[in-house]
Amino acid sequence: MTSAPAASRRIRLPDWAAWLGVAPFFVFAAMFLIAPTAWLLVGAFQDGDGAFTLANFVRLGQPSIRLSYALSLEISAASAALGALFGLALALAALRGGLPEWVRPTLMTFSGVASNFAGVPLAFAFMATLGRLGLVTVLLRTLGVDLYAHGFNVLTFWGLTITYLYFQIPLMVLVVTPAIDGLRREWKEAAETLGASAFQYWRMIALPVLWPSALGAALLLFANAFGAIATAYALTGSSFNIAPILLYAQIRGDVLHDPNLGYAVAVGMLAITGLTNLAYLALRSRTERLR
Template sequence: MMNVATSSLPTVAPGTARTGRSLAALGMVPFVLFALIFLLVPTGLLLVSAFFDRDGAFTFANIVELFTNSAILSSFWLSIRISMASAVGGAIIGFFIAYAIILGGLPGWMRGIVMTFSGVASNFAGVPLAFAFMASLGRVGLVTVLLRDGAGFNLYGTGFNLLSFWGLTLVYLYFQIPLMVLVIAPALDGLKREWREANSVLGGTNFHYWVHIALPILLPSLLGATLLLFANAFGAVATAYALTGSSMPIITILLYAQIKGDVLNNPNLGYAMALGMVAITGLGTGAYIWLRSYSERWVK
């Protein structure tokens, strides 16, 4: 009986299997070409160009200047601080928003609205976003004037300034928070109801569930999402440039000035600065991989 049942199963000819694998490999060609043209080749050219001067001579001067030029060092540090502040703030606020619409018992229709808005807002950046904040929270912006004339509250009298560290961080949060909602929502959906039920059966409270079950499981996703937000803010240039011009010399603006500027035009130094940005992003990715493996071992 077993032999009859087995023999009745359809068989796949070796040639057909090879054809299927060939077609699957063919489907990867556009991705490989895209990664090669827009990622690997530019990164390779960046790495090579950082070690040459304007005359085409090999030099380490551009790399050395990354560690000796005070303007470059301060720009890197400013970008790191803004990226970290917006990443941590976006991760915390975005997590609680995602929790509210997925596990918080809110009406189901709210999830669709929030997720749709998050998909739009996470890609709303550059000049339109800068103009929107200037029109609303600038010194003569709509919200600023309404608070001053309607509520007697002078926003700028408190020391707030949109063209400052916290002002730029606030602008970045506009697209960081919805990005966090989109990234962490699938992880929250992955929390099984059986885990909470088992915690209750064993006498655990909601606090025990989150501390000993949910948060350890979500930790890799939370770390990865936060690092993603950091990289997203660290590479942003259009929003900051349109909002602050050169008054907030983050590294991307200084890099742009080195490559395309009329005064600081030194493309090879700009390539070295871009290489430094790649190194920082790579360190963040490596930290995420290490923390994720550590968290997974701890959960097991």
């Protein structure tokens, strides 16, 4: 007697049950992603009376809005570049530096928590540590280093960038770790038997293999920072006019209430993050070819 193949013994759900299982995801995506995006797109092409117009997009060229975009792009680029650099260095040291085994899980656990630590709690944490009377500021002052006397302010561009780095660096660690794990031991050993030094191995093999992943992760960090609002708003209020804060100001109904302009600002942000994500996906597919 022959036994049935293992695959046919596997419990197989009827089609309708499988669709029912994934239905909450599609309902959720439809309600909170697709419908609002469609609403934004339609609203961006309407004036206050609901008539079709391109004026909202023309107004994106206003100096104040251009400045907001520029500020958002700069802060996102700075926090992404620094986050990617420090995150990559941290991950390489923890994963390939020959450190004790407990370092890796500790770093991963911390990164999992810290990469999601944003908004009001993060803003408060940085005010409490790097604010004018913050713990670290005072401690450094007692050691003779007066940050504020040297021009530092947590409410400035670099202050906000450092605050963003708190979640950007751990996010980089989490995203780039699989790529570092993908560097096979045999590549290093093969390079060694062929006479390569450790430096030559990193320069000619490891870093070229790693760079698409690292650059892709940096793009993800960029998109992450570009869409962030809660941390910046909680830390600086409306004094720091990055694009998400400008958008928030247009739709919340205070002085600058102009929801259709807000929708156009949002569409602009969608386009930037969308392009960033497309570039990330392209780099990821290149990385997968290198495996």
